[in-house]
Amino acid sequence: MAAERLDKLVAQGGLLTRKDARERIRAGQVTVDGQVCRRPDTHVDPAVQCVALGGKTLGSLQPVLLMMNKPAGVLTAARDGRDPTFQDLLPEKYARLGLSAAGRLDKDAEGLLLLTDDGELVHRIISPRWKAEKLYYAELDRPAEPDDVPAFASGLDLGDFTALPARLTILPGGKACTVAVMEGKFHQVKRMFAARGKKVLRLVRLKIGTLELDKSLKSGEFRELSESERRDLYEMTELYR
Numbered sequence: 001m002a003a004e005r006l007d008k009l010v011a012q013g014g015l016l017t018r019k020d021a022r023e024r025i026r027a028g029q030v031t032v033d034g035q036v037c038r039r040p041d042t043h044v045d046p047a048v049q050c051v052a053l054g055g056k057t058l059g060s061l062q063p064v065l066l067m068m069n070k071p072a073g074v075l076t077a078a079r080d081g082r083d084p085t086f087q088d089l090l091p092e093k094y095a096r097l098g099l100s101a102a103g104r105l106d107k108d109a110e111g112l113l114l115l116t117d118d119g120e121l122v123h124r125i126i127s128p129r130w131k132a133e134k135l136y137y138a139e140l141d142r143p144a145e146p147d148d149v150p151a152f153a154s155g156l157d158l159g160d161f162t163a164l165p166a167r168l169t170i171l172p173g174g175k176a177c178t179v180a181v182m183e184g185k186f187h188q189v190k191r192m193f194a195a196r197g198k199k200v201l202r203l204v205r206l207k208i209g210t211l212e213l214d215k216s217l218k219s220g221e222f223r224e225l226s227e228s229e230r231r232d233l234y235e236m237t238e239l240y241r
């Protein structure tokens, strides 16, 4: 990780707001390599420098990374006047960090939502350049047909753009499928099926690149990523944090 502002690191590592972090720094409660540092804009490299808050070393200066099993009916947004959002499902200590979703899900879609304060990671997961494949499970109003498989694979014409090649697997019975896509345009999976004359009745995201939805998470639950899940994501996106 490159050098970061001290207030950002203290906020992340101490699960504080930026404002609270700045106050604690100005109050002399933060040390860098054992020396009190009262300037929130000091640049510090957490890979080589030791930051402590109230005498306690901040071990977790890593970005926050959560996976949530998003329920249908919840918006992929921080706040909304009317509908519940993923932010409303988080306890205060995470909600105040202003986390972003690495790839949104429609209100009626469910499943894996990756939430983080690492903007560069979000960018790389969304960008097709780093090839983070997103895997969805879809239930349809009528069975998928064998011809749909090569149609998805050759890149469907969606009118305003041509989708990148996608991998469609038809599950027994035909009314349920999995589809792996490399991009995440608005209503992308629903539009791809619509282009083949099918309506998606239920959509669940199962995977984002190397990260798989933890099946033990009930709808609406979340957890922090494990060390190996974090490492795999950072390796996939070539960030190596």
Ligand code: URA
Pocket: 104, 105, 106, 107, 109, 186, 187, 188, 189, 190, 191, 203
């Ligand atoms: N594709 C969609 O149509 N909706 C989603 O929420 C995600 C992918």
